[in-house]
Structure formats: C-alpha cells, structure tokens
Amino acid sequence: MNSQKPEIIDESGDKYKYGFVTDIAADSAPKGLNEDIIRFISQKKGEPDWLLEFRLKAYEFWKTMKEPTWAKLNYDKIDYQDLSYYSAPKQKVAPKSLDEVDPELLQTYEKLGIPLKEQEVLAGVVAVDAVFDSVSVATTYRQKLAEQGIIFCSISEAVKEHPDLVKQYLGSVVPYTDNFFACLNSAVFTDGSFVYIPKGVRCPMELSTYFRINAKNTGQFERTLIVADDESYVSYLEGCTAPQRDENQLHAAIVEIVVNKNAEVKYSTVQNWYPGDKDGKGGVYNFVTKRAACRGENSKVSWTQVETGSAVTWKYPSCVLQGDNSSGEFYSVAITNNHQQADTGTKMIHIGKNTSSKIISKGISAGFSNQTYRGLVRVAPKADNARNYSQCDSLLIGSHCGSHTVPYVENRNKTAKLEHEATTSKISDEQLFYCQQRGIGEEEAVSLIVNGFCKEVMQHLPMEFAIEAAKLINISLEGSFG
Amino acid sequence: MGGLVQKVKLFGEYIPWFQAMRDKGAIAFDELGLPTPKTEAWKYTKLRDLNTDDLVIEPSNFLAEMRVAAEEACGCHHEDGGCGCHHHHGEGCCCGHHHEEGECHCHEEGHVCECQQKLHVPFEAYVIHFEKGKMIPPFPDFPRGVEVMNLMEAVLTEDAKEYLGKVVDIKLHPFAALNNAYMEEGIYLCVHKNVKVDKPIVLINHTKSGEENIFFNIRNLIVLEQGAEAEFVEWYNYTGAVKSRYFANVVNEIVLGKNAKLSHYKLQDEAFKANHIALSVVKQKSDSNYHNCCLQRGANIGRNEVKVLLNDENASAEVNAAYIMSGWATLDTTTDILHLSPRTYSSQLVKGVVGGEAKGVFQGKIHIAPDAVQTEGNQLHRALLLTDTAEIDVKPELEIFADDVKCSHGAASGELDENQLFYMQSRGIGREEAKQILIDAYLNEALDKVKNPEIRAWLSDYAHAPQE
Numbered sequence: 001m002n003s004q005k006p007e008i009i010d011e012s013g014d015k016y017k018y019g020f021v022t023d024i025a026a027d028s029a030p031k032g033l034n035e036d037i038i039r040f041i042s043q044k045k046g047e048p049d050w051l052l053e054f055r056l057k058a059y060e061f062w063k064t065m066k067e068p069t070w071a072k073l074n075y076d077k078i079d080y081q082d083l084s085y086y087s088a089p090k091q092k093v094a095p096k097s098l099d100e101v102d103p104e105l106l107q108t109y110e111k112l113g114i115p116l117k118e119q120e121v122l123a124g125v126v127a128v129d130a131v132f133d134s135v136s137v138a139t140t141y142r143q144k145l146a147e148q149g150i151i152f153c154s155i156s157e158a159v160k161e162h163p164d165l166v167k168q169y170l171g172s173v174v175p176y177t178d179n180f181f182a183c184l185n186s187a188v189f190t191d192g193s194f195v196y197i198p199k200g201v202r203c204p205m206e207l208s209t210y211f212r213i214n215a216k217n218t219g220q221f222e223r224t225l226i227v228a229d230d231e232s233y234v235s236y237l238e239g240c241t242a243p244q245r246d247e248n249q250l251h252a253a254i255v256e257i258v259v260n261k262n263a264e265v266k267y268s269t270v271q272n273w274y275p276g277d278k279d280g281k282g283g284v285y286n287f288v289t290k291r292a293a294c295r296g297e298n299s300k301v302s303w304t305q306v307e308t309g310s311a312v313t314w315k316y317p318s319c320v321l322q323g324d325n326s327s328g329e330f331y332s333v334a335i336t337n338n339h340q341q342a343d344t345g346t347k348m349i350h351i352g353k354n355t356s357s358k359i360i361s362k363g364i365s366a367g368f369s370n371q372t373y374r375g376l377v378r379v380a381p382k383a384d385n386a387r388n389y390s391q392c393d394s395l396l397i398g399s400h401c402g403s404h405t406v407p408y409v410e411n412r413n414k415t416a417k418l419e420h421e422a423t424t425s426k427i428s429d430e431q432l433f434y435c436q437q438r439g440i441g442e443e444e445a446v447s448l449i450v451n452g453f454c455k456e457v458m459q460h461l462p463m464e465f466a467i468e469a470a471k472l473i474n475i476s477l478e479g480s481f482g
Numbered sequence: 483m484g485g486l487v488q489k490v491k492l493f494g495e496y497i498p499w500f501q502a503m504r505d506k507g508a509i510a511f512d513e514l515g516l517p518t519p520k521t522e523a524w525k526y527t528k529l530r531d532l533n534t535d536d537l538v539i540e541p542s543n544f545l546a547e548m549r550v551a552a553e554e555a556c557g558c559h560h561e562d563g564g565c566g567c568h569h570h571h572g573e574g575c576c577c578g579h580h581h582e583e584g585e586c587h588c589h590e591e592g593h594v595c596e597c598q599q600k601l602h603v604p605f606e607a608y609v610i611h612f613e614k615g616k617m618i619p620p621f622p623d624f625p626r627g628v629e630v631m632n633l634m635e636a637v638l639t640e641d642a643k644e645y646l647g648k649v650v651d652i653k654l655h656p657f658a659a660l661n662n663a664y665m666e667e668g669i670y671l672c673v674h675k676n677v678k679v680d681k682p683i684v685l686i687n688h689t690k691s692g693e694e695n696i697f698f699n700i701r702n703l704i705v706l707e708q709g710a711e712a713e714f715v716e717w718y719n720y721t722g723a724v725k726s727r728y729f730a731n732v733v734n735e736i737v738l739g740k741n742a743k744l745s746h747y748k749l750q751d752e753a754f755k756a757n758h759i760a761l762s763v764v765k766q767k768s769d770s771n772y773h774n775c776c777l778q779r780g781a782n783i784g785r786n787e788v789k790v791l792l793n794d795e796n797a798s799a800e801v802n803a804a805y806i807m808s809g810w811a812t813l814d815t816t817t818d819i820l821h822l823s824p825r826t827y828s829s830q831l832v833k834g835v836v837g838g839e840a841k842g843v844f845q846g847k848i849h850i851a852p853d854a855v856q857t858e859g860n861q862l863h864r865a866l867l868l869t870d871t872a873e874i875d876v877k878p879e880l881e882i883f884a885d886d887v888k889c890s891h892g893a894a895s896g897e898l899d900e901n902q903l904f905y906m907q908s909r910g911i912g913r914e915e916a917k918q919i920l921i922d923a924y925l926n927e928a929l930d931k932v933k934n935p936e937i938r939a940w941l942s943d944y945a946h947a948p949q950e
Contacts, residue, residue, distance in 0.1 A: 070522065381870065381871070394880075394882070396882070396884075396885035396887075397885065398885055399852070399853065399855065399884055399885050399886070400852065401883075401885065402852075402881070402882060402883040403880075403882045404879070404880060404881045404882060405878075405879065405880040405891070406877065406879045406880075407876075407877065407878060407879075407893070408875075408876070408877050409874075409875070409876040409877070409893055409895065410526075410873070410874075410875045410876075411865075411867065411873065411874045411875075411876075411895045412872075412873045412874075413867070413870065414867035414868065414869060414870055414872060414896075414897040415897055416867075416895070416896065417894075417895075417896040418893075418894060418895050418896070419892075419893075419894045420876075420878070420891075420892060420893040420894070421890070421891075421892045422878075422880060422889075422890060422891050422892070423889065423890045424880060424882050424887060424888075424889040424890070425887075425888060425889075426885040426886055426887075
C-alpha cells in the first residue's frame with residue numbers, strides 16, 4: 001500500500017522531487033491546488049497516463065473558469081488553495097473482508113445508523129461499496145455480482161481492471177468543460193463507484209454506496225460512473241451522512257450515467273450531510289453535477305432524491321434524452337431548516353423523438369432557510385411529440401424562510417406538449433387543528449402533513465431507503481414548529 | 483455619428499436637477515452596457531439584431547412644439563373633414579409627399595387621409611399624437627382635474643420633479659438608463675384627487691415608411707392622485723409599404739395614490755424591422771388597482787416589461803398580455819410583480835401565438851417580500867406554436883420570503899388541437915379558417931380581461947395573425 005511509504009517515489013526512483021512529506025497517519029496531501037498536487041493524487045492512486053492527462057487538461061481549463069454566481073446562494077467565498085485534495089483513512093493492509101476493516105471506522109458508521117455489519121447479516125439485500133473519505137474501504141457482494149458479469153467496484157479499481165470501459169465512458173456525459181465544479185472534480189477526483197451492467201442483465205439487488213466525509217478540511221471529490229448496456233436494469237442507492245464539523249467542507253461530485261437501448265437505471269439519493277448548527281455555522285458545501293444520458297431507444301432513467309443535509313446545496317440531476325422513446329423522471333424532496341440553502345432542480349433535454357419527462361419536486365423550507373427549485377426543460381427542433389410534465393410544490397414553515405421557483409422552459413418543436421405548475425403554501429391552520437383535535441400533538445401533526453406532502457416522491461424510493469428518509473425528514477424539521 | 487450613445491442637442495440642459503438625471507442615465511448606461519445573453523433578465527432576447535450603429539437621434543423638437551401649440555388657431559387645424567392628425571406648417575403630409583403649405587391633398591373634400599384610415603381611434607377618447615417619438619401638438623381639451631403636459635413643460639413648471647426618475651431604478655434597467663439620458667419627449671399626465679376621467683386617454687405614436695434608422699425615446703410620467711380613476715392607452719403604430727428600421731425606447735413611470743385605479747392598455751404594432759423596447763414601472767399605494775393589458779404584434783425585437791411595486795396594503799395589480807407573431811420576430815413579455823406589503827394581490831395571464839421562425843419569450847416573476855403575508859399572486863402563461871421553426875422560451879419565477887401566502891404559476895405550450903380542428907372541419911369550416919378561429923379564441927382569453935368593451939373590441943381586431 002502506498003500509505004506505508006512515507007515518501008512518494010517517482011519512476012526514476014528519486015524521492016518525490018516536489019518534496020512534500022506525507023503524514024502517514026492522516027495520509028493527506030498538503031493544502032492547495034496545483035499541477036503537482038494533481039500529479040501526486042494520480043501517482044498515489046497508480047493511475048495510467050491517459051487519466052493523468054485528463055486531469056491536467058481539466059485543471060488547465062479550470063484555471064480559466066469563474067465560479068458561477070447565478071444560483072440564489074450566499075456563502076463565504078471558497079478558497080480553493082486552502083483545501084486538501086487528497087485524504088485516505090489510516091489503514092495498514094487493504095481489507096479483503098469486513099473483518100479487516102478498522103473497527104473504529106465501523107463504529108463511526110454504526111453511530112450514524114448505517115451498520116455495515118448488520119447489512120451483511122441482512123442477507124444479500126444490499127451491496128455496499130462504502131467510501132470513507134476518498135478511498136473505498138470495503139466492497140461487499142462483489143463476487144455474487146461478478147457471476148452475472150456485473151462490475152461494481154471503486155472507480156480507481158475500475159481504472160486498473162477495466163481501463164477500456166472507463167476510458168470509453170469517463171467524461172462522455174459530463175465533459176470536464178461542463179461547469180466550474182465538474183471541471184474541478186475532473187482534475188482532482190479521488191474515488192467513487194463504477195458500475196457496469198452487461199447486456200440483458202437485471203441486477204438482482206440494489207447497489208448502494210454510502211459516502212462519508214471525515215477528515216477535517218478535506219474536499220471530497222467523488223466520481224461515479226454507471227453504464228447500463230442494452231436491455232439491462234439497475235437500481236442504485238447513494239446515501240450520505242457526515243459527522244459534525246465546524247468548518248465548511250467542500251464536496252464537488254460528479255455522477256455520470258449512460259443508459260443504452262431498452263435499459264433502465266434508477267438512481268436514488270438520500271443526502272444527510274452536516275447542515276451546520278442552528279446559527280448557520282459550519283456545514284457541508286455540496287456542489288454536485290449529476291447527469292444521465294439516455295443514448296438508446298426506449299431507455300429510461302429515474303432520479304429520486306431526498307435532500308435534507310448540507311449547508312449549501314447546488315445540484316441539478318439531469319437527463320439527456322437522446323434515444324427515441326426514451327424517458328426521464330425526477331422526483332425530489334428537499335428540506336431546509338435553520339440557515340440551510342438549497343438551489344436544486346433538474347434539466348430535461350429532449351433530443352430524440354417521442355421522449356417524455358416528468359418532474360415532481362417538493363420543497364419544504366423552515367427556520368431561516370432558503371430554497372430554490374431551478375429546472376430546465378428544453379425541446380430540440382427534432383424532438384417530435386416530446387412530452388413534459390413538471391410540478392413544483394413548496395411548503396413554508398415559519399415566516400423567515402424563503403422558497404423560490406425558477407423554471408426555464410424552452411420549446412422549439414410545435415408537437416411538444418409542455419406543462420409546468422407550481423404552488424407555494426404553508427401548512428394550513430385547519431389541517432393542524434384537525435389533527436390536534438383528534439389527539440395528535442403539534443409536532444407529530446406537522447410531520448404527518450409533511451410526510452403526506454412528500455408522499456408522491458417517497459414512494460419512488462426503494463423500501464429500506466424510504467423508511468430512513470421518512471425518519472430523516474422528521475429529524476430535519478425538529479424544533480422548526482411552534 | 484450613430485449608435486445608442488451620441489451627442490444631441492436636447493432642451494433643458496440648463497435645468498440642474500433635470501440635467502443631472504440625464505447625466506446619471508448616461509453614466510448608468512455606460513456602466514451597464516447592452517445586455518448580453520449572459521444577462522439573466524435578457525437571457526432569451528438576443529439583442530444582436532438591434533444593429534444600433536447607424537441609428538440617429540433627432541434633435542430637440544420641444545421649442546417648435548411649443549410654438550405650434552401657441553399658434554393653436556392655425557389654419558391647418560382642421561375642422562370637420564380633417565383627419566385630426568394635425569399637420570403643420572412646413573411639415574409633410576402623412577401620405578409621405580411634401581406639399582406647399584395648405585396644399586395637402588388629404589384634406590380635400592372626399593379624400594380620406596391615409597392616417598385616418600389607419601389611425602382612427604374607434605372609440606371616444608382624448609387623443610394625443612406623437613410622430614416618430616415627437617409630440618404633435620395641440621393637446622385635446624381635457625376636463626377639469628386632468629392635467630396633461632408635454633414632459634418638458636412639466637419639468638419647467640417642476641410638476642414632474644416629485645416623481646420623475648424616482649419610480650424606475652436605472653441601475654437595473656440599461657434601456658431605462660438610456661431613456662434617462664435622452665429624456666425629453668413624452669407626456670406628463672396627472673389626474674387630481676377623486677377625479678374620474680370620462681374617456682380613455684390615448685397616446686398614439688405613429689411612424690411612417692421612409693423614416694429610417696431613427697432612435698427615439700419616449701418617457702411618460704403618469705400620476706393618479708388619491709381616488710382618481712383613468713384609462714390610458716398606448717398605441718405604437720406604423721404605416722407604409724416599405725418596412726422601416728427604427729428603434730423605439732419607451733419608459734412609463736406610473737404612480738398610483740391611495741384607492742386610485744388605472745387601466746393601462748397597449749398595442750404594439752411597429753414595423754417588422756423596427757425594434758421596440760418598453761418598460762413600465764408602477765408604484766402603488768394602499769387600495770389602489772392597476773390593470774394592464776398589452777397586445778404585441780409588430781417589431782423585430784419587441785419587449786414589453788412591466789414592473790409593479792405593490793408598496794402598501796391591499797394594493798392589487800392585474801397584468802395581462804397577448805402576443806402574436808410570425809417571420810423572424812422576437813417578442814418578449816417580461817413582468818416583475820413585487821409584493822412588498824401584506825394583503826397585496828396580483829394576477830397575470832399571458833397568451834401567445836408564435837408562427838414563422840419567430841421566438842416568443844415570457845419571463846414572469848412574482849416576488850413576495852418577508853412579512854408580506856396573506857398575499858396572493860397568480861400567473862399563467864400559455865403559448866401556441868404554429869410552425870416547426872417557431873420557438874418559445876418561458877421562465878416563470880416565484881421568489882417567496884413569507885409563509886402565509888398563496889402563490890401559483892403555470893406554463894404550458896403546445897400546438898393547435900387536432901381534434902378541435904377536425905370538429906370544425908367536419909362541420910364545413912375550412913381548415914385555415916378553423917385555425918384562425920382557434921387562434922382568435924386563444925388570444926381573446928387574455929384580451930377578455932380588458933374591462934372597457936370598446937377597447938377590448940379594438941384590441942381583438944388586431945389580434946389576428948399577420949399576413950405572411
């Protein structure tokens with residue numbers, strides 16, 4: 001393992017010529033971002049030259065880009081030179097099974113309510129590729145999946161073991177030129193998951209990754225790539241929780257999904273990172289680029305997200321509907337409390353004929369939080385009979401929060417039918433009174449009403465997730481009423 | 483010399499408070515510059531066709547206007563049989579030919595003046611005429627309690643001082659800043675306390691063929707005192723076979739006192755090569771009501787932006803619009819309704835029909851300030867696409883900072899319903915005619931909001947698809 005060596009040896013056998021010494025225990029790169037750091041990350045991960053080149057190209061481009069300011073977000077300017085771009089947890093040997101994983105790590109998971117061990121006991125329902133900071137520490141059920149030809153591993157492993165696949169698809173959905181944060185990610189991404197479902201295979205279980213941010217001041221740059229070949233199906237879960245930290249942590253991830261002919265991908269997220277304390281101090285900055293390309297005919301992709309965490313969320317899971325008859329769906333529940341800010345939504349780009357998309361977005365703001373739904377529906381001139389239905393409902397709890405809706409609808413085809421609806425309201429006194437009159441306490445009544453408000457989205461989550469998410473909603477809104 | 487920024491002799495340079503406003507406008511425009519596609523408020527309306535290089539601002543006409551107004555009894559002020567559009571000494575007849583004084587053929591008996599054919603206001607009204615952005619005196623006789631002046635007159639008498647330039651924020655609107663810089667033409671309309679104007683006040687701006695590359699700015703200031711009621715109609719008209727290129731930049735500042743009611747209608751029917759950019763900013767006191775309906779059907783780039791500030795309790799606004807177009811036009815309807823006080827109400831209905839290779843743009847925004855509780859804001863935009871090359875871009879926006887509110891918006895676009903067409907065809911109505919019936923009905927939904935039935939009928943006469 002690299003982490004055993006205090007210094008990095010480059011090919012010529014010399015001591016790493018830029019001379020910084022890594023602390024074995026923390027095994028982080030020094031703060032700052034420059035070409036050397038990128039070379040360091042790449043070398044540390046033993047990457048091939050083409051990937052290093054990809055990173056450097058992205059970095060060169062990133063230097064020319066400006067941080068976007070169009071989102072309705074207010075946060076202190078991020079000093080990109082004050083962050084550490086690589087951090088691996090302390091470990092001696094690469095674990096081959098859960099038993100070998102650092103018990104301290106496992107304990108952290110357990111505290112957060114996602115007991116890895118229990119999941120193993122729970123018999124083959126979920127396979128977890130757990131990511132602790134930047135290095136994948138445990139991958140379960142891989143063999144079972146491998147029997148069917150399914151590849152489910154960390155992206156760094158995939159780079160080594162399936163370079164052709166990675167090379168073919170990496171950056172094909174989200175090119176490094178896409179946006180500021182995606183470009184940054186392309187330059188410095190450290191780990192993430194790779195999924196490949198071969199032709200005609202229905203993935204027998206739900207694939208799942210739990211992300212954690214652990215080390216202080218470490219930006220986490222995950223990169224997930226999912227490829228569903230013809231006639232395949234996969235449901236992928238991404239869950240996120242982070243331990244409490246005082247300083248803001250940056251998270252800029254990319255998720256790329258490629259869906260081929262007749263294939264279907266379901267991607268579900270529960271995001272519950274540290275939202276900062278009551279006064280808005282601390283919390284995770286979450287700038288994520290997620291995009292799915294429906295390349296083949298009749299392909300289908302569905303995004304479901306429950307966003308309850310992070311101090312700042314900037315996230316627009318999108319669908320590029322290239323194949324004829326392809327369809328995209330976006331179901332979202334976003335809950336902000338205290339001083340949280342979320343600018344989230346989706347993009348549906350209709351290119352193929354007879355494409356359809358559906359957007360259901362439910363936003364709940366409480367406390368002093370601000371939330372924006374920002375969505376784009378674009379119909380290209382050739383996308384005959386495109387169909388879109390968007391619905392964005394917002395619920396406001398308390399008089400200091402804000403809720404905004406900014407849909408963009410661009411139609412260039414007369415046969416397209418596009419509809420957008422949005423409403424904003426508060427929990428009505430009648431509803432509350434009705435519940436209370438029947439002996440349901442105020443807080444409980446609010447949670448009942450909120451859960452009812454979100455139901456349309458929650459029913460699209462896989463079972464285990466739905467329960468966790470419902471709990472999360474209640475926790476997030478604690479103390480926001482009365 | 484040409485372009486949007488040019489040196490031109492304007493009246494009133496020696497009035498410090500007024501000239502300071504012009505200077506501020508010029509500085510603000512210099513800082514803001516022309517909006518680019520990256521400017522969020524102009525995201526969809528591309529200004530690359532504006533071609534401002536050869537535009538010319540005509541020098542001041544104010545003193546001439548004053549002189550003519552003084553010579554009110556001049557021979558060319560026609561009685562019966564005259565076209566009512568008041569031709570003046572030395573000026574060309576609207577038919578485009580130049581005649582010796584008094585020889586204008588259009589006033590011969592039996593001859594119907596071209597401008598009368600086009601510019602007949604089919605309802606009882608007080609009509610104020612403008613030609614290519616310059617006022618043509620005299621004013622009609624207004625009843626007591628209604629004060630109408632040329633803007634510069636109101637500047638001289640300092641009637642306009644209280645509100646002029648204080649309603650619109652030029653730091654946010656580049657074209658309003660530009661308008662400030664060339665502020666001269668326009669009217670000042672003040673309706674005194676509790677006065678109800680009996681007839682609509684119509685402002686006609688008429689541009690004719692042959693008037694190429696003119697850039698004109700019109701600035702109107704409309705003040706309704708407490709309890710006053712009025713109807714104000716703007717009509718931007720063009721006649722002539724040759725399609726002229728010119729640029730009209732209009733800013734209306736409107737102040738509504740307590741319980742005042744203003745109905746504001748507009749027909750934008752500019753030449754297809756002309757550009758028309760207009761901004762109306764309305765400031766409302768408590769219990770006042772602002773009712774707006776705009777039909778856009780002309781211009782290459784046409785933008786009608788309405789910004790309403792509901793400053794006090796129980797103020798309400800209704801902003802409706804319709805647009806119909808073909809060719810290469812871009813017609814932009816932008817609204818921004820700011821609910822700044824509790825119990826304020828707004829509603830919007832915008833409907834559009836887009837044909838040819840045209841592009842329809844709707845950007846609507848409802849903003850609800852913190853503590854502006856028990857407000858209601860509704861917005862609906864619907865558009866029809868007639869051709870494969872037409873485009874519609876919509877951005878309905880809600881910005882809400884208070885919880886006890888009811889807000890909704892909706893946007894839909896699609897093509898004509900085949901079933902409805904079939905239904906009519908099966909009853910012997912030709913396909914083209916059936917289409918026309920459907921389009922008319924579609925737009926009339928928005929125009930039906932016009933309260934005055936005569937104005938409604940007049941507007942809906944113009945809501946047909948332009949002949950291609």
